[in-house]
Amino acid sequence: MVTVEQIRAVALSLPRSYEAVVRDRVKFRVGQIVYVALSRDETSMGFAYPKEERDALIASGPAKFFPPSKSDERxxxxxxxxxxxxxxxxxxxxxxxxxxxxxxKVSDTVQR
Known part of the structure; x- marks a missing residue:
């Protein structure tokens, strides 16, 4: 199982990335754009992912991945x-x- 500390270490190592706490939820941003957000109970993580590929990812691991809330589907x-x-x-x-x-040019500075 991945911990919040492990996520934080990766996210904060990335250029232009910073942590914010919004309504008791840890979020990682670039500027005002949230690219990773943890649930309040820190058992799940939301992350940026292309909408057109979302259904395929969820279908590839339905016990692992799940769709965003209705309000975030857009x-x-x-x-x-x-x-x-x-x-x-x-x-x-x-x-x-x-x-x-x-x-x-910024993303090219980071290796997986």
Whole structure:
């Protein structure tokens, strides 16, 4: 199981990324764009993901991935149960979500 501390370590190592607490939820942002958000109970993580690929990701692991809330369906967003993630997969999801929010020249500075 992935911990909040592990997510924080990856997210805060990324250029332009910072942590914010909004309504008792930990979120990681680039500017005003949230690319990772943890549930209040810290058992799930929402992350930026292309809408057009969302259904395929959820279908590939329905016990792991789940759709965003109805109000967030219009966004590029997916959620995952932290208990189903290992650290390498979490790192990949966080970095890919971050890449959606930064210019290519910035994202090219970070290796997976």
């Amino acid at each position: 966004f590029n967003w997916v959620q995952v149960h932290l208990s189903a993630l290992d650290e390498p997969e979490m790192r990949e999801l966080v970095i890919d979500a971050w890449r959606m929010c930064v210019p290519k």
